Amino acid sequence: MLAFLRKNQVPLSSCFCVLLSIYILTAGARGQLRNEPLGAVVMWILRPLQVVSQGTVNWISGFRDNYDTLSGFKAENERLRKRVQNLEVERQKHLEAEATNHRLQQLLALRSHLSGTAITASIIANSATSWFQSCLLDKGSADGVRKGMAVVTPLGVIGQVVAVTVRTAKVLLLTDANSGIDVLVQRTRSRGIVSGSLENGTVLKYMKRSEDVQEGDRLITSGMDGVFPKGLMVGAVIKVRKQHLGLFQFVEVLPAVQSARTEEVLVVAADNGAAKN
Amino acid sequence: MRLFLLFFAVGVLLLLLQTTFLHLLPIGPVVPDLVLVLCVYLGLHHPTVGAALGSFLLGYSIDVVSSRMLGLNAFAMSLVFLAVYLSSRSIWLHHPVVSSLVVFLAALVKGAALVLAWVVFLSVDSFWMGAARYIITEALTAAVLAPLVFYLLRRGEQFTMRFRAPAQ
Numbered sequence: 455m456l457a458f459l460r461k462n463q464v465p466l467s468s469c470f471c472v473l474l475s476i477y478i479l480t481a482g483a484r485g486q487l488r489n490e491p492l493g494a495v496v497m498w499i500l501r502p503l504q505v506v507s508q509g510t511v512n513w514i515s516g517f518r519d520n521y522d523t524l525s526g527f528k529a530e531n532e533r534l535r536k537r538v539q540n541l542e543v544e545r546q547k548h549l550e551a552e553a554t555n556h557r558l559q560q561l562l563a564l565r566s567h568l569s570g571t572a573i574t575a576s577i578i579a580n581s582a583t584s585w586f587q588s589c590l591l592d593k594g595s596a597d598g599v600r601k602g603m604a605v606v607t608p609l610g611v612i613g614q615v616v617a618v619t620v621r622t623a624k625v626l627l628l629t630d631a632n633s634g635i636d637v638l639v640q641r642t643r644s645r646g647i648v649s650g651s652l653e654n655g656t657v658l659k660y661m662k663r664s665e666d667v668q669e670g671d672r673l674i675t676s677g678m679d680g681v682f683p684k685g686l687m688v689g690a691v692i693k694v695r696k697q698h699l700g701l702f703q704f705v706e707v708l709p710a711v712q713s714a715r716t717e718e719v720l721v722v723a724a725d726n727g728a729a730k731n
Numbered sequence: 732m733r734l735f736l737l738f739f740a741v742g743v744l745l746l747l748l749q750t751t752f753l754h755l756l757p758i759g760p761v762v763p764d765l766v767l768v769l770c771v772y773l774g775l776h777h778p779t780v781g782a783a784l785g786s787f788l789l790g791y792s793i794d795v796v797s798s799r800m801l802g803l804n805a806f807a808m809s810l811v812f813l814a815v816y817l818s819s820r821s822i823w824l825h826h827p828v829v830s831s832l833v834v835f836l837a838a839l840v841k842g843a844a845l846v847l848a849w850v851v852f853l854s855v856d857s858f859w860m861g862a863a864r865y866i867i868t869e870a871l872t873a874a875v876l877a878p879l880v881f882y883l884l885r886r887g888e889q890f891t892m893r894f895r896a897p898a899q
Contacts, residue, residue, distance in 0.1 A: 464816055467780040471787035471809035478791075478802030483852045493795040500746065500796065507751040514755065579750035581797040583804065584761050584865050585845060588797050590750070616799065624796070631861075632799050632853060652861020714754060 497619045504579045505592060512717060516550055557718050560608035565720060568683055573598055573721040575605075575623070580714065587630035587650055588613075589713055593721065594621040602681065604722045610687035610710030611635060611675060612719055623721070627713050628688065629656050636679040637688050639665075640672040648673060648688050648707055656689065658705035667694050667705055683722060733891045735781065738773065741884065742789050745769055750796055761865070763872040764838065766793060768880045770808050771837045774815030775830075786812035800852060807844040811837045827878035835874035842866030 459466065481487050524542070558574075565572045575591040593599050595618050605612040605625045613627040626633050629650040637648050637658070644665040646658045661667055671691040677684025693706035745765040753762055766789050773782035790808030794801045815837055846862050 463780050464778050464783060465813065468783040468786075468809060468813040468816060471783055472806060472813065475787065475790070475802045475806035475809055479800060479806060479848060479852055482801045487801060490801065492791065493801065496792045496795045499743065500792070503743065503747055504750060507747045511751045511755060579796060580754045582746060582749040582762065582766070582793045583764070583797050584869060586797050586799055587760075588799070590796060626799060630799070652865065653859075654861075 493617075494619050497622050501578070501592070501622055504590065508576075508578045513550075516553070517546060520546060520549065554717075561718055561720055564606070564608045568720070568722055571598060571723045574718060575599070575721055576718055577713065577716060578622075585652075586632075587627040587713075588616075589625050589627065591615075591623040591625060591719065591721065592621070594619050594623050596620050599623045599721050600723070604682045605719050606682070606686055606722055607711050607716055607719050610689070611682055612711050612713055612716065614681060615721065625719075629709055629713075634659075635682060635688055636676045637673040638676045639667055639691075640674050641668075642666045642671075645676060645678075646673075646705070654704075654706060656707045656709050658691065658707050659702070661703050661705050662701060663696055663703050665703070667691060667703065669694055673707060734777070734888065737887055737891045738769070738777075738782075738785060741887065742766070742769060742785065742792075746789070746792055746796065749793075758872070761868045761872055763876055764841070764869050765873075765876065765880060766790075767808070767811065767838055767841055767869075767873050768834055768877050769884070770812050771815050771830075771834050771877070772881055772884050774812045774837075775819050775833065778816045778819065783809070783812055783816075800848075803845065803848050803852075806848055807841045810844045811841050814840050827881075830881050831874040831877045834877035835870045838870035838873045839866060842870065 478487070520542075561574060565574075573593055575593040575597075577589045578592045579590040581588045589612075591599070591605070599615060599618055601615055601618050603615045605615060611628055613625045613630070613633060615623045616626045617624040627650070628635055628648060631650045631652050633649050635648045636645065638645055642665070644661065644667060646661045648656060648658050651657050658667070658673065669691050673688040673690065675682040675684055675686045675688055687710040689707040689709040691705055692708045693704075695704040697704060749762055749765060753765075756763075770786040770789060773786060786808045787805050790803075790805035791801070793804040793808075798804055815833065842862070842865070846866075849862070
């Protein structure tokens, strides 16, 4: 027996890992996974590294955008190249500070419109896999973030908090196939659910064929799901197709917020995040 | 111990790359699965109990950082390691094309495992065509990057093994 175990220790340990992961999946599906310390340890290791990495990525993106703008002046700036290089470094610092200030001012303005608790957080990582649309925030339970809270920006809705550790929170984006946000068509007040899709991008589901929906219609949160404050921008309709059969029409949506270009967000409590207006 | 530290550092680095820098690439929503390439490398060149547990932990780390359900990628990566280990004895490894092919097939195994887990544990509309697209594109990007990642890992191992402890 021992010889058999010793000889096949690799496949046996591998099978054990497969069975363990199936157990974790089933326990998670039944809601039995409340405190799992391994995830907290993983985040404790990764969080500081991801803050630094994401900061570097943000710097590279900002520098690339500014470089594109200045490339038209390359010939004129040739004789002043050394001075321009020094000034560019200084300008980059000031532009970044100004952009950050502008974003935070917008967040502050949004925060003043929302009643109840709102926590400012930064996105420190995006999804590691194409199958899920998610991001990580640098605030967790120690900062007051709880599972189920809405995540928004001045431009609109980002998603919902689905998992929290002490110092981080995982957000399921509205573009994920497992998400679902109750929305109203702003023009006609028709209701539907916005969700991501692996096949068709972001779609508006359960919109009956008799409902009036047109390209360009704005979708806002209805407030009926008890998660997102009412009246926040979700996206705009970019395609409407009434199929020959079926109760519902196919509506494709362009989300208002691109999470890849977002750095700061507001995390809003679900039960008291109603907009003041 | 040296190899453990090397692969631990590489695993953390690849996870960081997948969650930050790789999103700068203009390749749409696809994220090259470098962690999968590492798991295949472990299955081919270091088929040990530690490597099996390491593959599980790498998948679990992806679940913690990104996934809707814990255990999804842990299941897929463990299955990939097992499949690669079982087939590694009949594979000639010393050619970049072969390593790309192995990684491509491993990515298909991973995709199949994820589809199975999704169907059982998550209910999502409009799933099959999107899943097929993601599986194929992820498999192709991983296969393209596999020879480079394999080369860097081999160089890393050679560099690590140069620092031998002095004889007692």
